[in-house]
Amino acid sequence: MKKNSKPMQNRIRARLADTVDISKDIILDTFLIRGTGNNEIIIENYKGILEYTENCVRIKAKPRCIKICGNSLELCNISDDMLCITGNMDKISFTKNQDGDDE
Amino acid sequence: MKISRLYCWIYGYLTVCADSPFPERLINICLHRGMYIFDIKRCGSNRIIFKIDVKSFFDIRIPARRTKSHIKILKRSGLPFIIQKYKKRRFVLAGIIILVAILWYASNHIMGITIYGNNRIATDTINNALKECGLTLGTKTSDIDPDILRNRLMIKLPDLAWVGINANGSRVYIEIVERIEKEQGVDKYAPACDLVASRDGEIERIEVREGQTVCKIGSGVRKGDVLVSGIVDSPVKGFEYVRARGEVYAKTRYSLTRCYQLEYTEENYTGNKKSKYVLNVLGKNFPLYLFSKIPYKEYKLNENAVEYKTPIDIIPSFFITKKEYNEITKEIKTSTPNEAKDRGGAELLQEIKNSLSERTEIIDENVSYTLNEKNEAEVTAEIICRENIAEEYVIEVAE
Missing domain, CATH: 3.10.20.310 (membrane protein fhac)
Structure with a gap:
């Protein structure tokens, strides 16, 4: 019963966001990605950096991890809730969190 | 972002290199502790290079110890470090202050x-x-x-x-x-005057601005005839004196006659020439040749002086004069009366044209000749012009 409560909660929250016309990332407490071409990506509301190399950046976020692959990747601007990644990006994928927290 | 970078530049920032077995962990801890880091670059498996503001750098010791990182400063940037660099150079500071003062004054x-x-x-x-x-x-x-x-x-x-x-x-x-310029030459207090003819001529056009016209278009006038009178009718006084003004255009004639002999000397250049140079310094001539004898019996001399200035003003410039001797042969020739007419006519017409004023308009040119008893061609050149012949003549008013 408890297992099904979170998706239900999310559905209600999404509905509420649609009804009152509020940004979903606020209501659902999820990440927001903005990109400019394949050279710059800004991720808001992330939790932390899991892995950072020149070719791959893995970012912890809710509900899934974000994996960005490419080359010459740099963490251009970084703050507590916002991360700007620059470089030549080839692929963005969302993977399950390692701790199994798939919400 | 730009504002935070500017803030960072004002307070100073450092470019540091961190060698750590867990560089991601170092970044996360720094961020959670509210440190401002940016421009993170991965260099190799265990090394990251990033920029950090001076204030945050003092707090990095704990995260570095926790992640077993070794931190090394690579570069210091920002305003405090620039000031520190130029602190000892007082003249640079003075120059900047003077520059700012000049800019302030100039603006x-x-x-x-x-x-x-x-x-x-x-x-x-x-x-x-x-x-x-x-x-x-x-x-x-x-x-x-x-x-x-x-x-x-x-x-x-x-x-x-x-x-x-x-x-x-x-x-x-x-x-x-x-303001629009006042009409030139108009003086209300000028003495009364008539406009009289300055030459003989046939009147073609009359433009009177003041005075009473006493001539007609098409009529001939002689020099001194009154064209526009300065005495005009007045309903109060009967008549009054004014300064007549205007232009009277007439057809005038200019002629010149001269006798030309039919025998004349023609000079022909043989093409042989010799040049000699003379140096002139402070008004004194120094010939730059050895033999002063001129090789030709008959010649025409052309002189051309060129000035050479020295780079220093107090040293006077010097001149080099080139004397060019052109050999000629003289030949006595006899021309026909028509040739004499052409030769003399061109000369006389040019003389007449030189004596005309700029405003005179040339209508026609004629050249004629007659042979006199001395067997000379008497060439007459005549130019017919159109010009303003009106000139002022002051009226002597009886008191």
Whole structure:
């Protein structure tokens, strides 16, 4: 019963966001990605950096991890809730969190 | 982002290199502790290079210890470090202060006045008037009120019709519109005069502005005849004296006669020439040749002097004169009367043309000849012109 409560909660929250016309990332407490071409990506509301190399950046976020692959990747601007990644990006994928927290 | 970078530059930032087995962990801890780090670059498996503001750098010790990282400063950037660098160079500081002072002065004071649109009124006169009105080089820009300045300038210079004053930065543009010029030569207090003919001629056009016309178009006049009278009818006094003004255009003739001998000497160049050079220093001539003898019996000499200036002003310049001797042969020839007419006619016509004024319009040219008893061609050149023949002649008014 408890297992099904979170998706239900999310559905209600999404509905509420649609009804009152509020940004979903606020209501659902999820990440927001903005990109400019394949050279710059800004991720808001992330939790932390899991892995950072020149070719791959893995970012912890809710509900899934974000994996960005490419080359010459740099963490251009970084703050507590916002991360700007620059470089030549080839692929963005969302993977399950390692701790199994798939919400 | 830009603002935070600017803030960072003002307070100073460091480029550091961190060698750590867990670089991601170091970044996360730094962020959670509220440190400002940016431009993170991965260099190798265990090394990251990033920028950090000076204030945060002092707090990095704990995260570094927790992640077993070794931190090394690579570069110091920002305003505090620049100041520190130039602190000992006092003259640089003095130069910057002087530069700022000059910029401040130049931007708050008038550095140039541009006057345009004036033709009759001299720019110096306008400049002097502006100075008296309170606008000169070095005046504070805040002290300039264009409306007041315009009114003062209009009062100072009565010939102005309109003045536009635009202060653009540290330069003032003064646009001048002058009043329409009064008719030149008109003087109300000038003595009464007639317009009389300056030459014999046949009148073609009359333009009278003042006075009474006494001649007709198509009539012939002789020199001294009155064309426009300065005595005009007056309903009050019966008559009055005025200064007659106007133009009377007439067809006039100029002729010149000269005798030309049919025998004449013709000079022909053989093509042989010799050049000699003379150096002139301080008015003294120094020949630059050995033999002064001229190789030709008959010759024509052309001289051409070229000045050579020295780079130092106090040393006078010197001249090199080139004397060119051209050999000629003289040949006595006899021309026909027609040839003499052509030769003499061109010469006489040119002489007449040189004596004419610029406003005279040439209508026709004629050249004729007659042979006299001495067997000479008497060539007559005649030019028919159109010109203003009116000239003023002062009337002697009886008291």
